Amino acid sequence: MVTQGRRRSSLEIVRDILVQAMNGTTKTGIVYGANINFNVLGRYWRSLLEGGLVEELELDGRKIYRTTQRGREFLESFRSLAQLVSAVSA
Numbered sequence: 001m002v003t004q005g006r007r008r009s010s011l012e013i014v015r016d017i018l019v020q021a022m023n024g025t026t027k028t029g030i031v032y033g034a035n036i037n038f039n040v041l042g043r044y045w046r047s048l049l050e051g052g053l054v055e056e057l058e059l060d061g062r063k064i065y066r067t068t069q070r071g072r073e074f075l076e077s078f079r080s081l082a083q084l085v086s087a088v089s090a
Helices: 010-020 025-032 038-050 068-087
Strands: 054-059 063-069
Touching: 010 025, 010 038, 010 068, 025 038, 025 063, 038 054, 063 068
Parallel strands: none
Antiparallel strands: 054 063
16 A cells, blocks of 8 residues: 555555565565565564564465464554544544
8 A cells, every 4th residue: 555645654564565465475576566675675574574474485486475364463453543543633
């Protein structure tokens, strides 16, 4: 999800990475889908893996990354909080 006219927060970047990895994809797929570069992905990657938000799978000799159940719970919490903030600031 790309925002217009402002930079995304760290949490919004994490959200975008997790959304891209929902059905399993490569790092390149995440970079293009989340509209970030590999340097930005690298800043978040270790935390996402170690935090259990993304898992690494091997498919046909390729590394695929997929959002875990914990990552889906993060996304749901993020959506709820964003709705709450939106309602308060409206």
